Amino acid sequence: MSAYLTKLNTLRTTQILDIKDESPTTKTYTLQDDLCAKANPGQFLMLWIPGVDEIPLSILNATDGIVQFSVKAVGDATRHLHSMKTKDTLGIRGPFGNNFTETRGKVLLIGGGTGTAPLLFLGKRLAPKVDRLSYVVGAKTKNELLYLNDLDALCTEETAVATTEDGSYGLQCLATEPLDKMMVKGKFNMVYACGPERMIRKVFDLAEQRQIPMEASLERLMRCGIGLCGSCAIGKYRVCHDGPVFKMAQLGEVKDELGYSKLGFDGSRIDV
Amino acid sequence: MSSNLLTTNMPGLKLRNPTALASGILGYTVETLQLIAQNGAGAVVTKSIGAEPNAGYANPTVVQADSGLINAMGLPNPGIGDYSEEIRYAKTVLQVPLIVSVFGYAAEDYAEVAKKAIEAGADAVELNVSCPHVRLTGSEIGQNPKLLDEVISKVKTEAKKPVIVKLSPNVTNIVDLAKVAVKAGADILTAVNTVRAMAIDTETQMPVLSNIRGGLSGPAIKPIALRCVYDIFEALPETPIFGCGGITNWRDAVEFLLAGASAVQVGTALATKDPKVFEDINKGIQTYLKRKGYRRVKDIVGLSHQT
Numbered sequence: 243m244s245a246y247l248t249k250l251n252t253l254r255t256t257q258i259l260d261i262k263d264e265s266p267t268t269k270t271y272t273l274q275d276d277l278c279a280k281a282n283p284g285q286f287l288m289l290w291i292p293g294v295d296e297i298p299l300s301i302l303n304a305t306d307g308i309v310q311f312s313v314k315a316v317g318d319a320t321r322h323l324h325s326m327k328t329k330d331t332l333g334i335r336g337p338f339g340n341n342f343t344e345t346r347g348k349v350l351l352i353g354g355g356t357g358t359a360p361l362l363f364l365g366k367r368l369a370p371k372v373d374r375l376s377y378v379v380g381a382k383t384k385n386e387l388l389y390l391n392d393l394d395a396l397c398t399e400e401t402a403v404a405t406t407e408d409g410s411y412g413l414q415c416l417a418t419e420p421l422d423k424m425m426v427k428g429k430f431n432m433v434y435a436c437g438p439e440r441m442i443r444k445v446f447d448l449a450e451q452r453q454i455p456m457e458a459s460l461e462r463l464m465r466c467g468i469g470l471c472g473s474c475a476i477g478k479y480r481v482c483h484d485g486p487v488f489k490m491a492q493l494g495e496v497k498d499e500l501g502y503s504k505l506g507f508d509g510s511r512i513d514v
Numbered sequence: 515m516s517s518n519l520l521t522t523n524m525p526g527l528k529l530r531n532p533t534a535l536a537s538g539i540l541g542y543t544v545e546t547l548q549l550i551a552q553n554g555a556g557a558v559v560t561k562s563i564g565a566e567p568n569a570g571y572a573n574p575t576v577v578q579a580d581s582g583l584i585n586a587m588g589l590p591n592p593g594i595g596d597y598s599e600e601i602r603y604a605k606t607v608l609q610v611p612l613i614v615s616v617f618g619y620a621a622e623d624y625a626e627v628a629k630k631a632i633e634a635g636a637d638a639v640e641l642n643v644s645c646p647h648v649r650l651t652g653s654e655i656g657q658n659p660k661l662l663d664e665v666i667s668k669v670k671t672e673a674k675k676p677v678i679v680k681l682s683p684n685v686t687n688i689v690d691l692a693k694v695a696v697k698a699g700a701d702i703l704t705a706v707n708t709v710r711a712m713a714i715d716t717e718t719q720m721p722v723l724s725n726i727r728g729g730l731s732g733p734a735i736k737p738i739a740l741r742c743v744y745d746i747f748e749a750l751p752e753t754p755i756f757g758c759g760g761i762t763n764w765r766d767a768v769e770f771l772l773a774g775a776s777a778v779q780v781g782t783a784l785a786t787k788d789p790k791v792f793e794d795i796n797k798g799i800q801t802y803l804k805r806k807g808y809r810r811v812k813d814i815v816g817l818s819h820q821t
Contacts, residue, residue, distance in 0.1 A: 244786035247785065248786075251578040251785075253574075253722060255716075255717040290574055290722070292718040293720060294572075295572050296573035296574040297573065331717050331718055333574075333718075335578070465570075465573055465575045465576065465587065466575065466576040466585070466785075467576075468576070468785045469784060469785055470540070470583075470784055470785050471538075471575070471585075471587060472539070472540035472541055472543070472561070475542060475543050475545065475546050477545050478545045478546065478548065480546070505542055505543070507569035507570060508567040508568055508569045508592050509590055509592045510593075510596050
């Protein structure tokens, strides 16, 4: 067995160092873990909530022995995690999967909800190196817009767009709404997307139409995290092993599923 | 790989080479099975399919051990109703035999699922009577000679294709169960399923797997699986065997062939190696056969028993 993967996949238990409220439903956790601290933007980790569940999470930040991720309370596991306190023990495996490719020139980040986390991680790496960094982030309402201050620090006012469905902040529309115009005007060298899959599908269709290269990080039900169980299959790809970041051409290969269907816990096809 | 050197015949199954994807790895979708076939597997075995849809256990379902993995997935599967469609589709795409793994809670379940799988186009069924972590099925059947006989006999009356029986290593003497299986009509045996195991975390002082107990696979169990194949071949030299357990490279595969396996199944190796592992194993076997002057895989099956 490859010694490296065996090491990454070995479960480590570690105490929660810090918990920060990002929004009424989302918290950011800081853990000490040497392996995940070396993660690149786009990679994910498997988090064991002892006695409850183990879930995949995108990495928000990794540096100096520390790893951070954001969690929205949506189900039993995430609600249980939200009830935990600093110094409580969690288990961690990873980092797994590939990462976003770093490009130069003009780049656009488009994120929805907690899907913005890996894009912020990426944006921090890219900001000093690219010619122009733009972002679009969307949420249902102002309270749910994540990382606005951090994102604003990466770009100028003209290249930052926030959208809310209820109009409580920024433009009142979906994050994909202002995209087409931006793509035409922005002459982007690369679009990076992460968030709800229907949003990613929309971004893909637009990017394909405008022939702008893109990469998207996909989410699927995950069990093993190491490419064996098949739970996260999309087309011929395993999201945990071949992704979670997919390039334009790969997204094109899984068009029939992208934005439409995924596998459920019993392996049958369900809506995304 | 289409070399004649590697062609392997088992009852009712003509394999282009002696490697197959083991059950439980990928196998929900045709695309993932096709990926494995395109990377050189001589056959593919699906996830274990039951009569009804089953969501399996909560995570953690897989935990890393020193030289292998412990898993307790809980037999997640969409049920033969839905899966029949996948089998039909698979048969229009796959160029290699499709073996459908089948489990149930009684002989009737096994027979019903096997029958439907074959009707949908399965080239063979592999009876999972050896999953070590789900109650009232798997090894609870495979460890009990009477139940094992009942299940296989019942399936044989319904199945018009080869019936493979996957045995558990978690028994006092695997040969006794192998004999029961063959007497009941098993055409081929697969040896072995995972070894019952568990993991405990010292900080939380808790078992890691949600199901507590699971099955160990990977290099850790290779010597055990190899011995099981050797024992079965010694007692039942006429019965074809799929060797399974920790096979990661061609040398492992050749060891199993020498022990008495006619072909091998590969699973856990896919965690650390590309699907190309099948092609690599086959190339290695071919080079070995040529180097040693053999003309077909069959020539070395069980050869270690001569000494």
